[in-house]
Amino acid sequence: MQFAYLFTKYICLVFLGTKMLWNILTVLSLALFLVHSLDPAFNDDVMGLIVFKAGFTDPKSKLASWTEDDPSPCNWVGINCYPQSNRVSEILLDNFSLSGHIGRSLLRLQFLKVLSLSKNNFTGNINPILSQIPSLMVIDLSHNTLTGSIPDEFFQQCTSLQSVSFANNNLTGQIPQSLTSCSTLQRVNFSSNRLSGPLPSALWSLTSLQNLDVSDNLLEGEIPKAIEGLYSLRAINLHKNKFTGWLPENIGNCVQLKSIDLSDNLLSGGLPESMRRLGFCTNLELRSNLFNGEIPDWIAEMKSLKVLDLSANNLSGRIPTSMGDVSLLKELNLSNNYFVGSLPRSLMKCSDLVILDIGNNFLTGNLPSWTFELGVESISLFGNRFTGHIDYPSISMGASYRSLQVLDLSSNALSGEIPAAIWNISSLQVLNISSNFLSGTIPEAVGKLNATRILDVSHNQLTGSIPNEIGSAVSLRELKLRENHLSGTIPADIANCSALSSLDLSHNNLTGPIPPEIAKLAILEVVDFSFNQFSGSLPKELTNLSHLATFNVSHNHLKGELPVGGFFNTISPSSVVGNPSLCGSVLNHSCPAVHPKPLVLNPNSSDPNHASVTLLGHKRIMLSISSLIAIGAAVFIGLGVVVVSILNLHVRSSMALSAATFTLSGGDDFSHSHGTEANLGKLVMFSGDADFVVGTQALLNKDNELGRGGFGSVYKTELGDGRSVAIKKLNITSLIKSQEDFEREMKSLGSIRHENLVALEGYYWTPSLQLLINEYVSGGSLYKLLHEESSKRSLSWQQRFNIILDTAKGLAYLHQLNIIHYNMKSTNVLIDDGSASTKVGDFALARLLPVLDRYILSSKIQSALGYMAPEFACQTVKITEKCDVYGFGILILEVVTGKRPVEYMEDDVIVLCDMVRGALEEGRIEEYIDGRLQGNFPVEEAIPVVKLGLICASQVPSNRPDMEEVIKILELIRCPSESQEEIE
Incomplete structure (x- = not known):
């Protein structure tokens, strides 16, 4: 069609050459174009998308509207077009549950600007051909299961690419150097993959780069100092990698930076002074590194900071009073460092503060009362050396604490009673005041904590009983009252706390029986009632607790038989020790049989009630028959024991003969077995000699025993070539896999060689005896x-x-x-x-x-x-x-x-x-x-x-x-x- 059009135009120009004919030709040209655009056979967008769809699976039929009969794809689901030309501009198929491969047919979409396929199940490698779409500006393939490395050629031909995201895939290898040739790039997100190697220093030559996220990878090395010249950078996220070294000295030159996250790396040194120039920075997260030194006073010059997280480092000194001048702060986390002194009162000026975490430092002095006047949602001052009482007027009189959701004052030296107002904070979700010197009782008001998930008052000096009102705290998941001086019984109303998964009442003076209502707490995982004065028997209903992982009632006065079934079939003896009257197979202490008193009948009785005499006589006959049956059963069982004993002696004799007579020969071939496989077992040596100097009968001699473990006993012996080996006799024969699986595992483990691992030299197999032959380590x-x-x-x-x-x-x-x-x-x-x-x-x-x-x-x-x-x-x-x-x-x-x-x-x-x-x-x-x-x-x-x-x-x-x-x-x-x- 195009050839016909050009030929006609040429003839007209040559032979007619008039303005009228030129106008006619223009109209003809437009008509031909319209015909061309309306013909599906010539519509590249339709064809490209249909072929693209054919390459993957659409399990939810979300792309049912995509049909080759349509003259235009502009009304298809997930497709946007330019209104003037009706050419496809955007493909937006996020979270469509699509799977398969991303093919090259998208090259036909010459005007495509945005390709977003995130949150699907696309597999395979990244197709480098996608970067050749000339108008492509945004490509998002995040949250798929793509594998392989990022192809170097992907970035070699990009001309207009501004944003690329391959986040949350399974990509490996290094970040390609060619990335630095995409001068138009503004946003790069390669987070949550398994990329390794260093960060390319030339990355900072991308003068348009605004956002860089390579977090949660395996990247290493130092942060290139060339970052100092990247004035356009607004956000950098290197969280959770293996970066080392100091921060670039002039990182403050990136004056547009608003968000910095370098957490969970191995960075060291102090905070470079140039950071004081980062006046637009709102988020500074440097937690879990090796930073040292003090927080500088110039931190106040970063006035836009809303989130400051310096936790889990080696920072020391005092917290500067200038911190209070960072008035926009919402989250401050300085926990797990070495800060000393007191908490500066100037923080009261941070009126927007929501989260305050200064836990696990060396702060001293009285607990700062003003912290309860901040109106924050979370206060964590645990693991310091604060003293004094908690009962401040700001708690009992003010209302600023009523938004408080987390209060953690644990592991300090606080004393006095717990203020009554704390039990009235209905918004509290976590209350941890454990490991202090608090006294008094747990009041009935504890029931008002109906939003609290974790209540921990353990390791204090609380007295009194556990109030019945605890059952009103229906949101409790963890209740920890251990190591106090509590007395009384466990209230049955605790069964109302249906969300409980952990219940620790150990090391108190609680008495009475363990209530069967505990069995109603269906999702209980951890129970510790040890070191109390509980008595009575364990409720049989406890076997219904299907999620139980730990149940400790040691050191009480419980008696009777352990429940049988569920968790209690595998309970550790240490969990029930210290209850002399408890019995059961787990304790190797059988319960005494309970026999009914014998019925003694007088056949000469002259009871005037004839009916009664007749009934008694009937019982006597039945008792005689039962006795006969019992005697017969006892004789039968006795004979059975004798027969089984004889057979057992015969089997042991055969096994001893087999163990004493199996022959072992050497060899070097990893894949070949040695010895016989019929009655004598199968020996495989991965290298060296298999002749044992001491002879086969002395292999498992108790005099040569080196030790015992959960999986078996270990014996030392020597091979014919002079090497000593350690032979492990496995004691898991009844649980072990088949011979085929056992040998497969042995060969896999036998191939492992490392200077810091004990080498497996070989193995021996019979259905009733398995030996592992290990390298002998002398020390x-x-x-x-x-x-x-x-x-x-x-x-x-x-x-x-x-x-x-x-x-x-x-x-x-x-x-x-x-x-x-x-x-x-x-x-x-x-x-x-x-x-x-x-x-x-x-x-x-x-x-x-x-x-x-x-x-x-x-x-x-x-x-x-x-x-x-x-x-x-x-x-x-x-x-x-x-x-x-x-x-x-x-x-x-x-x-x-x-x-x-x-x-x-x-x-x-x-x-x-x-x-x-x-x-x-x-x-x-x-x-x-x-x-x-x-x-x-x-x-x-x-x-x-x-x-x-x-x-x-x-x-x-x-x-x-x-x-x-x-x-x-x-x-x-x-x-x-x-x-x-x-x-x-």
Whole structure:
């Protein structure tokens, strides 16, 4: 058609050349164009979109209006067009549940300006062809499941691209250097992926860049100093990466910056003075880094600040009074630092303040009364050294506190009674005044807290009883009253608190029976009634609590049989210890049989009531028949026991003969088995000799036993080539997977080689006996070195630091392979005397279980008490690598203090993690460093290591770092002058 038009035009011009003919030709041209635009065969937009739709799945039929019969797509769902030309300008298909791949057919849409496909299920790689759409300004592929790296060629041809978002996908690799060639870019969002490597320094050459978000990735290195010249930058978010070093000195040159989020990195140093020029900045978030020094007075010059978060750093000194001049502040978080002195009263000038968190510092003086006059929603002053009473006129007389939702004054030294007005704050959702010296009673007004989710008054000196009105606090999820002097009974009305998931009344003087109404709290997960004076039997209805993860009634006066069923079938004996009259299989204490008194009948009775005599005679006959049946059953059972015993002796004899006669031969081939597979079992050695010097009968000799754990016993022996190996005899035969699955796991674990992991050398299989043949580590376990008198030796600080670092490297390598240890504790950390290295052993043995049931798993690793992450107690929380991080955190504290994770005293239980945290809050942590070091340790290393241990042992999994981050932090903590020292 175009050729015909041009040819006609040419003829007319040549032969006619008149103005009239030219006008006619123009009209003809317009008609031809209209015909062209109305013909679907020539409409590129329709064709491009139909082909695009064919490449993915539309499960909800949201694009049903897209049909190839339409002459124009402008009325289709998710399509916008330019009104003049009817060409497609925008494709907006966010949250349409689409899946599949993004094809190249969109290239036909030559006037497309916006392509937004976020919150769908698109997969595959990012198609670099999309950047070749000449008019494209905005592309949003966020919240999909795209994989692979960001293609370098994507940004090589962009001419008008202003905004690009690939956030919340599964992208890997580095940020491409070609990104810096898109001079028109204003907004870049690559957050929540798995991108790694450094931030390209040339990124700051994008002079139009206004918003940069690469948060929640694996990026590392320093923040390029070239940021100083990026005057257009308004928001930068590098949150949750691995950036190190100091902030660029002249970051204040980015005078347009309004939002800065550099939290959860490894940044250090102080706040650069140039930041005082950031007068437009409203959000400054630097939490969870290694910043040090004081908050400078010039912070007041950042007058636009609304959010200031400097929490979880190493900042110290006093909180400057100039902070009150930042009058627009809404959120102030300075928690988990080393601030001293008092809280400046000048903060009262911050009339817009909503959240005030200064917790876990070293602030002193009386509790500042003016904090209750601010009208804030959240006050957190926990973990300081505040003294005095809470009962101020501002609470009892004023109304400014009535918007208060969170009040946390825990872990201070407050005294006196809890003011009555606090119980009247109906808006309170969290009230935590635990770990103080508060006295008095819990009043009936507690029932007015009908919006409160968490009530914690534990670790105080409260007396009296628990009022019945507690049942009116219907929103309660956690009720913690432990370690007070409460008396009386548990009110039955507590059953009205149907939202309760955690109930802790331990260490009080409560009496009476445990009410069966407790069983109505259907979502209860944690119950602790230990160390009280409860009596009576445990209600059978408790077995209906299907979410129960912890139930502790130890050290009371309970009696009778433990409930049978549900959680109580796997309850730990330690949870019921100290109740001498309790019985049940869990306690290895069978309940006494209850026999009815025998019925004695006199056959010569002359009872005048003939009917009565007849009835008694009938009972006597029935009793005789029952006795005969019982006697017969007893004889039958006795014979059965004899037969089973004979068969059992025969089986044991056969097994002993088999174990004594299996032959083992050597080999080097990983994939080949050795020995026989019929009656003698199957041996596989991954390398080296398989001839045992001591002979097969002595392999499991008790004299060679090294130790016992939840998964089996370990024996030492020697191979024919002179190497010593440790043989682990598994005791989970009844739970173990099939031979095929067992061997697959063994070969997978056998392929793992790392200097800080105990190598698996081979295995032996029969249906009734499984042996793991491990590398022998000569120095024994870390537990023995720290705690057993027979092998105690004084470990230097440098030795301890290297043990912690080596263990971290071993765990990190496992996590790179997506392997969870599950049983991280000091008995599974071995010290090699020869190489002076540390090796982690017994990893991933839980994978041998057919189903990873956390209750079965807990029973197998009960010796890990104190190391086990809270997730093991909650069926609904996923077990991840962060469970290992928790155990590693406890191990850090164990190595530094030389104390066991849990110490049982005569009338108390000391939990290491809680003890160290309390010592750190009180500024006495140096007193808890292992006395065998006798002060020979660098404080500047020891305290950060302790803090790292506490962070790793956080109750919340997401707050724990991953092991790669732990290694980097440890390497930063190590003093340079000592980093090259060798273990003595």
